[in-house]
Structures are given as structure tokens and as C-alpha cells.
Amino acid sequence: MNNKQVAVFYGDDASPEVMKPTVDLLRSMNLGIDFIEPLVGKAAKDATGTLFPEEAKAQIDKADATFFGSTSGDSTPVLFYLRWGKQTYANVRPCLYVPGFNSPMAHPDGIDFVIVRENLEDLYLGLEGDIQELAGLNMYSRHARANLSDLGPGKYAIKAITERGSQRVIRHAFELARQREKLKKVTVTCKYNMLALADGLFLEIGKRIAEEYPDIAFEHFIVDDFLCRMISHPHDLDVVVMPNLYGDIMSDGAAGLIGGLGLAPSGCYGEDYAYFESAHGTAPDIAGKNIINPTATVLSAAMLLEYLGEDEAARLLKGAVAAVYTNQENLTADQGGRASTSEFFNALQAKLQGALTNN
Numbered sequence: 001m002n003n004k005q006v007a008v009f010y011g012d013d014a015s016p017e018v019m020k021p022t023v024d025l026l027r028s029m030n031l032g033i034d035f036i037e038p039l040v041g042k043a044a045k046d047a048t049g050t051l052f053p054e055e056a057k058a059q060i061d062k063a064d065a066t067f068f069g070s071t072s073g074d075s076t077p078v079l080f081y082l083r084w085g086k087q088t089y090a091n092v093r094p095c096l097y098v099p100g101f102n103s104p105m106a107h108p109d110g111i112d113f114v115i116v117r118e119n120l121e122d123l124y125l126g127l128e129g130d131i132q133e134l135a136g137l138n139m140y141s142r143h144a145r146a147n148l149s150d151l152g153p154g155k156y157a158i159k160a161i162t163e164r165g166s167q168r169v170i171r172h173a174f175e176l177a178r179q180r181e182k183l184k185k186v187t188v189t190c191k192y193n194m195l196a197l198a199d200g201l202f203l204e205i206g207k208r209i210a211e212e213y214p215d216i217a218f219e220h221f222i223v224d225d226f227l228c229r230m231i232s233h234p235h236d237l238d239v240v241v242m243p244n245l246y247g248d249i250m251s252d253g254a255a256g257l258i259g260g261l262g263l264a265p266s267g268c269y270g271e272d273y274a275y276f277e278s279a280h281g282t283a284p285d286i287a288g289k290n291i292i293n294p295t296a297t298v299l300s301a302a303m304l305l306e307y308l309g310e311d312e313a314a315r316l317l318k319g320a321v322a323a324v325y326t327n328q329e330n331l332t333a334d335q336g337g338r339a340s341t342s343e344f345f346n347a348l349q350a351k352l353q354g355a356l357t358n359n
């Protein structure tokens with residue numbers, strides 16, 4: 001049988017400090033997966049004159065999935081390709097409390113919900129410009145009772161919510177709710193009161209799709225109300241789906257509920273491709289210090305394994321993470337511990353070896 005292939009990008013700033021040992025860990029599991037490392041960024045520019053050569057693009061296309069370290073610079077064209085090129089429209093961000101996580105909540109046990117963030121549109125199309133460019137359109141604000149061009153000098157950014165984009169991500173959320181053994185519920189959230197057309201469309205599509213899933217409960221909240229509920233009653237949530245910007249913000253908040261950004265994994269799924277990366281960024285402020293928490297990256301790797309059909313390996317990996325947290329002796333500073341990133345990995349490797357031997 002042919003090996004599966006995963007394209008790996010180590011990312012920028014502190015990302016390689018967690019990506020490289022995670023890939024080593026995955027390689028040590030002997031799963032019949034080849035981890036290939038396409039040449040991109042500065043090294044590619046020096047060698048080929050471009051940051052993202054066609055060869056690297058072809059390697060991504062040929063791979064079954066990509067494992068991606070957060071980027072702040074030269075590998076950004078790769079990220080854009082993974083999103084818009086591969087049409088990975090559903091960014092799935094689980095918020096699962098594991099005993100031992102340094103949660104600020106009094107009762108974090110049982111927090112287990114998933115944010116499904118639309119990944120390709122909304123304000124993230126990068127359609128920005130000078131307000132004066134729109135003067136000819138004579139746009140009138142019912143809310144401000146003024147023409148846009150009367151507001152004075154400034155910039156605009158376009159928020160686009162499409163029917164197709166909303167349908168596919170909301171459907172993804174319902175399918176996920178069906179798979180999960182939890183509340184069998186989907187929550188839609190956005191600002192449909194103020195943005196009656198754009199976010200109103202997202203909600204309407206949610207309501208329509210809900211009718212196709214009579215086995216799944218459906219509810220909706222305006223996003224500010226949702227945030228309050230997410231903090232006060234996180235146990236009531238199962239799968240929550242929302243447009244891109246709200247998803248970006250709410251998922252960082254959700255990570256805060258269980259103990260911080262260092263714990264939050266993420267996977268971005270399209271019809272026929274997926275890539276996996278931690279929900280956090282490149283943590284530039286702690287780069288080079290060997291203190292970044294690898295948990296988010298390792299749990300993203302577990303999501304990658306599940307996507308590749310390696311459920312047992314994913315289970316063992318998540319079990320090893322849980323064992324490190326139960327033991328508490330090798331936690332990083334963000335979790336109140338004193339271990340370095342390397343010490344965390346050593347402990348994780350030992351737990352994993354133990355689990356593999358007993359399996």
C-alpha cells in the first residue's frame with residue numbers, strides 16, 4: 001500500500017519550536033505517512049527567485065493534507081493558497097477541557113464544544129480602500145442618516161457573506177453535530193440585528209439548513225449575547241457556526257475558557273483537502289526561549305491523523321497529552337509549570353511510547 005503524504009511547513013517565529021518536535025513525534029509512530037517539506041519562503045526565494053515556487057504548490061496538491069506552522073511572513077503565500085487555492089472553507093476549532101489544563105473557570109470539567117468558523121470570506125477577503133473611492137456609488141447609511149462620502153476622509157473594508165459560502169460551512173457544522181456524541185445541537189451566531197442583510201443571510205441559511213436536520217437541535221444568538229453565554233454557560237454548547245471575523249475572535253475567547261491559546265487546535269476543511277495548524281499565531285514575543293506550549297500543535301496533529309483515517313494513533317496521541325496534564329510535572333509556564341518546550345516533548349514522547357507498548 002502506498003504511504004499517505006503530508007506536506008509540512010514549520011512556520012515563523014516560535015512556530016518551528018513546536019512544529020519540528022511534533023513532526024518528529026509523528027514520524028516516530030511509524031504510521032506509513034511520509035512528511036514532505038516543500039521549499040518555500042526565504043530559502044525558496046534564494047534558490048528559485050520566488051517565495052512560493054510551483055514545485056511547492058505541486059507538492060501540496062499531491063499531498064493528502066498539510067500540517068502548517070503559523071506564519072507571520074514569508075510563508076503567508078502558502079497559507080493563502082491553502083485557504084483560497086484549496087477552498088478550505090470550514091475552520092474547525094474544538095474547545096475541549098482536559099483535566100490539568102490551567103483553566104480560569106471554577107467548573108471547567110465537561111467543557112466540550114466546537115467553533116466552526118467560516119474561513120474564506122466576510123471581512124477577510126482583504127477588500128479595503130479609501131472611502132472617497134466609493135463616492136460615485138452614493139451610498140446612504142440608514143443608521144447614520146448620512147451619505148458615506150459625507151463622513152469625511154477614511155477607509156472602508158468590505159464584508160461579503162455569500163449564499164454558497166454560508167451554505168457549505170453551516171452544512172459542515174450540522175454534519176459535525178451529527179458525528180459528535182454530545183448535545184446534537186448547532187448554534188448560529190452573528191450580528192443579524194445590525195447587519196440585517198449580510199449576517200441576516202447567514203442566519204436565514206442556518207434556519208433553512210436546520211430544517212434538513214430534524215435530529216439536530218438549532219438555536220441562534222446575536223454574537224454579543226453569544227459571547228456572554230459562552231463564558232457563563234459553556235457546557236450548553238455543542239457546535240457553533242459563525243462568519244469569519246466573529247470566529248477568529250470567539251475562538252480565542254473559547255481558548256481562554258480552558259486555559260489559553262497554547263491549548264487550542266484547529267483544522268481547516270474543504271471538499272477534498274484539509275490543513276491543520278494551531279489556532280494561535282506565531283507567538284513572536286516568546287520566540288527562541290524554548291517555552292512555547294506545544295499542546296495546540298500536538299492536538300492539531302491529532303486532528304490531522306483523524307482526517308487521514310488514523311483514529312487509533314490520534315487516540316493514543318491525545319491520551320499521551322492528557323497523561324502529561326494529569327501528571328502536571330512537565331507543564332510550560334502558560335499552564336503554571338516550569339518545564340521548557342523540550343521537557344514537555346520528552347514527557348509526551350515517554351507517555352506515547354508507554355501507550356504504544358501497552359497497545
Ligand code: ATP
Nearest residue numbers: 261262280281282283284285286292293294296334
Ligand atoms: P494571530 O493574529 O496570528 O492569531 P496573535 O496576534 O493572536 O496572532 P499569538 O501569536 O496567537 O498572537 O499570541 C498571542 C499571545 O499568546 C502571545 O503573548 C503569545 O506569546 C501567547 N501564545 C500564543 N501561543 C502560545 C503557546 N503555544 N504557548 C504559550 N503562549 C502562547
